[in-house]
Every structure is written in structure tokens, then in C-alpha cells.
Amino acid sequence: MNDKPSKSKEICSGDKPCKIEATLKFLGNKWTFLIIHALMGDRKRFKELQYLLKGISPKTLTERLRNLEEKGIVHREIFPVIPPKVEYSLTPKGEELKTMLDALNAWGKKHLD
Amino acid sequence: MNDKPSKSKEICSGDKPCKIEATLKFLGNKWTFLIIHALMGDRKRFKELQYLLKGISPKTLTERLRNLEEKGIVHREIFPVIPPKVEYSLTPKGEELKTMLDALNAWGKKHLD
DNA sequence: CCGCATCCTAAAGGATACTG
DNA sequence: CAGTATCCTTTAGGATGCGG
Numbered sequence A, B: 001m002n003d004k005p006s007k008s009k010e011i012c013s014g015d016k017p018c019k020i021e022a023t024l025k026f027l028g029n030k031w032t033f034l035i036i037h038a039l040m041g042d043r044k045r046f047k048e049l050q051y052l053l054k055g056i057s058p059k060t061l062t063e064r065l066r067n068l069e070e071k072g073i074v075h076r077e078i079f080p081v082i083p084p085k086v087e088y089s090l091t092p093k094g095e096e097l098k099t100m101l102d103a104l105n106a107w108g109k110k111h112l113d
Numbered sequence C: 001c002c003g004c005a006t007c008c009t010a011a012a013g014g015a016t017a018c019t020g
Numbered sequence D: 001c002a003g004t005a006t007c008c009t010t011t012a013g014g015a016t017g018c019g020g
Helices: A020-027 A030-039 A046-052 A058-070 A098-111 B020-027 B030-039 B046-052 B058-070 B098-111
Strands: A074-079 A085-090 B074-079 B085-090
Touching (some): A030 A058, A058 A074, B030 B046, B030 B074, B030 B085
Antiparallel strands (some): A074 A085, B074 B085
């Protein structure tokens, strides 16, 4: 009789389960969003990313990039030339995070400094 | 002569500086977004939050809430009764993060599991 | 140029017991 | 109930040097 007793364990009310926690867990650390952001629009080389993300260490950058690659958000293309050349770009799945980054940016523009 | 030489240090092209980095720094850790999310819609008591954010330790919860309060995102109201009662709610500034959380949720629903 | 290996630090967060 | 206090574990991330 519709007595589903307010399972307040669920934060999101709605038909589908809330994915916020899962999503944050999926890509939620300091650099991840920034890397995705840096790749919005055009592909970039390792060195460029290192430059754009001022101060990120190569170790961390590699780590994050590999992680994002595994998850199908970033595509890595290797050019077998000397000196080595590798380009990173977003997959469609990655591009779709733009909405969210825009929202974040909009909020920041309105409320920060 | 319009020779502003592609200051590719800036990731965001646009009139205003990009606020993504600043915003993430402002509220970027694991629990912050989840707490804000939990407060969307209605005010909640400490215990409720602890329950909704399964497994968060009281220390961490207090820490995060105080931090969000300082930043004007969360409002804390104390009822001088026994036993103690404290309610947390979002300020308008906090509510405006809904757009971003929705985008995050939408992405998750589409791409996760 | 790309990026791995190694070592190291800082900071977030967890567990638990206790107080007003 | 709403925290505070204490201690401890984990992990993100930095620095740097070497290798393909």
C-alpha cells in the first residue's frame, strides 16, 4: 500500500538512483577536473598539459592521465617518432563533462572574488 | 595590432578569467559536494547528515560543516534546548550549486554502471 | 620529449572514547 | 544530540634522476 517508509537513506528523490556520489568517486580528485578542463576543445601534448596545469608533477600527471584513459574519458595517441610525441584528447564521454565544468565556472564567476 | 600572442597559459578563452581552478580549490574535496547535496531541498540535523553520508566520522563532518559555514554556503542554527538541536541549511549561495550537482548527476546516470 | 622509479611529505579522513 | 579530543592510517601529490 504505498507504505514504502520514506527510505531517507536515499538523498536524491527520483526514479533513478542518485549518481552524485558514484560520479565524484569516479573522477573526484583535485587534478582530474582540471585535466579534463585543459583538454576541452583541443588535443594537447604531455608537455603542454604540464605547462597549463602549472606545477603538476610528471608523476601525478601520468597517473591521472592513465586513470582517465582506463575510464574511457581520455584518448591517448602515440606518434612513433623521435623525439617521442604523444597527444591526449577527450573522448565524447569526456566532452560531455563540459556542462558540469561550465556550471562550476559560472558559480565561481558569480561568487568568488 | 591584435598580436596578443596566444597566451596559452590561460585555458579558458573568454573575457573573464576562468574560475574552475579557484572553485575547485574553494570547495574541492570528497565530502564537501556530498554534504551540499545532502542539504539540497531541506535543512537537516547533524545526526541526519551523519546518517545520510554513510560512514562519515563526526570529526570530518564537523570540520566540513564549519568550513562551509565560514564560506557562506551553509547556515547553522542552534536551538537552545535539551537535548541539543542544531540544524544546517544551505544559503542562497549554496543552493546555486544545484545546477552543477545536477550536471554531475546527469553525467553519472548516463555513463556509469 | 615522454614518463617511469624511488623516496618523501602533507593533509584528509577514520575509529573511538568522552563531554556539555 | 551535537559535538570535541586523540591517535592513527591512507593516499594524493611533490621532487628528482634515469631510461627509451
